[in-house]
Amino acid sequence: MTPIPEATERRRLNIFRILKQFGPLLFLIVLMAVFTALKPSFIDPINVFNILRQISITGLIALGMTFVILTAGIDLSVGSLLALCGMVAAIVAKGGAASSLSLSATEGAGFGWFAALLAALAVGSIAGGVQGVAITRLKVPPFVVTLGGLTIFRGLTLTLSSGGPISGFDADWRWFGTGLIGPVPVPVVIFAVAAVLCHIVLRYTRYGRAVYAVGGNAEAARLSGLRVDRILISVYVIVGFFAGLASFVLAARLNSAEAVAGMGYELTVISAVVIGGTSLFGGIGSVGGTVVGAALIGVLQNGLQFNNVSSYTQSIVIGLILIIAVAFDRWLKSRARS
């Protein structure tokens, strides 16, 4: 029972604090180093951009999900909502679901990619807003409302499309999925710009402060004059908006809007946010963390694939990483306190 000398104790605590803040990032770097050591071509720019393009779709939704989880909420409907937005966008672009059988781009028949984008964003935002209203006004927990949304939106998508895909878009739309700006794929640019904007909103604006406050203590937020219900509704609008944006990019990349698009995305998205250090209990987290979380999942998937690990094993590994990340976070927290 000899007392620990003061200096050592201090230094150790600092290490914990650094680990707590940059743990996921350090892990990402280590992981990349390992994959590079296993196969040096892993770090080739082509592959790196490939990873970034892969994560940009779920990454976009994860940005929105960060807002939701910061308020101690959850949105399970994002995968289905993405499919619905994509389908609506395709119908708008092609001027109706009837032309879904034509596989070629039908220039001039519909309303073009810009109308499609607006439609996707509008459907996503409105659907998110409706869920937000149900959560705040009907007092149904977010888990339940968005679980309902998950099946409702999928059902709507299947109804709209009669089950089949709508394919063949014009080149302008496809550019958003397949084009390059310099060496950088367009989806990556969209994701990066969106991430920076979200970071600015959360870190530097009045609205961002309100989101953290509502997530940190909703009752105290209400008694401090924040319109808690409005803020809660707004975060579901934001995640819906991003589901719409992601659907637009995904449809462009695949040149097709699929009724089964986005199946299981909610899990990848929530994993990215949580691995990035955002607390499911609200009030703690950051956009930077989410970007790292999304990258971590992307690197793992790509790196494992690169080394011929089956996709079955990949999902086992990602699940384990999710649990370990949160357990590690907890452990650091308890170490930092005692």
Next chain:
Amino acid sequence: MAATATVIQSASPLLEVSGVSKLFSGITALDNVSLDVRAGEILGLLGENGAGKSTLLKILSGAQPPSSGRITFNGSDYRPASPDAAKRAGIVTIYQELSLIPSLSIAENIFIGRAPTGHFGLVDWGKMRREAGEIVARVGLIIEPDTPVSALSVAEQQLVEIARALSLKSRLIIMDEPTSALTETEVRQLLSIMDNLRNEGVAVMFVTHRLEEASTICDRMTVLRDGRLAGHLYREGRPIPIPQIIEKMVGRAASELYERPAKRELPGAVRLSVKGLRTTRDPDAPHAIVLDGVDLDLKAGEILGVAGLVGSGRTELARAIFGADQIAAGTITLDGKPIHPTSPADAIEYGIGLVPEDRKHQAIFAMLGILQNFSVATLDTFSNRLGFMNESRERSALADYKSALSIRMASPEQPIEGLSGGNQQKVILARWLARNPKVLIVDEPTRGVDVGAKAEVHQILVQLAARGIAVMVISSELPEVLAVSDRIVTMRQGRITGEMSGNDATEEKLMALMALDQRQREA
């Protein structure tokens, strides 16, 4: 029982703590503290927040090991590896935050993890109920042991915890601030149960802020200050005098505390006027208090004290004015104009602020930084038209309040949960001052605030009134109401029962208006 008690009392101390220290990340939380507890006595453990009481409790309850020092319990070395080990050894700690499981019955809670079993190892429910009934009766709780704990009041839940401790054959029961959430009647009941425990030869360690109660019940007191032993006090025939306790706790004379601040300017015009205010019963909370026609005037520059017991409607009055609860009837006028706040946001727009009673759940954002906690009610003032925060202005405002209210903090980024109760409360006060309110309602201004900081908070309230703010102070501590108020109203059962000037009021007069109905008072 009495015989056993005598035998035990003549023996050496039941618990002996000698030279115990505890270091946390290089900071000494406990420095060479020694104390002892004998069977059949009530030892008060007192000290301001941060004096080291919680650390000592954590060590005794097995939550943390000491950095150095020695503890013996019942004659042998006491080094519990876990709270569970401490319980098995015979020391049970009952915390403010109770550890019962609300959805389970009283009996299930008492026998949790050790239910009596009968045939085939199945739970013998009959035996469990019978024994639970006997045990709760020992603590004066006459209630079906099948009742779920969620249906009990806080006071009753506490008694169930004590009953559980007794059923574990505990030799030492440590109670951490057991009376802070209780009404006066419940406190008296709890104190009499502590008295019974003492007579049965159980040792009780009573950790509290409430000096009156400690003075009444304790045989001995150990006072901590800044992690060190400040001294022991002994009951010699009469209760330990409160001024002596305070002097030991703060290291200065008690006359400086609870002293009425200097004479102030006369209050100005009526700022807030409440007429016939009523609230409706919430079907989800049928036991909640409703306001039953409250009339009240609050003048600019005045401190109005609202005294009432728990359940008198004092907090409900504050919440109704602040728009946090729905109003069924009545009018509120501010500076002569009728207002209808339907949400706290509305009330704040009108210039009303509320420092709520339950700081942890209603006021602070525990994991957020001090800066974010400070400016949450003034986000619009500290941001531009595009919604971007002006952090430098925000920081300099916080720095101003830091020095004006002498908030002791490391940095604006420091999580607020790391501050003491008094400093947290000052941050909350600063939050409202930054809005420059016309009316500030402060519910329990010094709950969970240590003795030294109490006087500071009182000074701040007086300064606010001097700035022309109409201040309403709601408190369950009468000395506090008496110390700060220009005028005092008493509440009982959702009504105002009396009014007097701060100079005329005494604890006795107020207590009579708060606790008795008119017939009882006349009798």
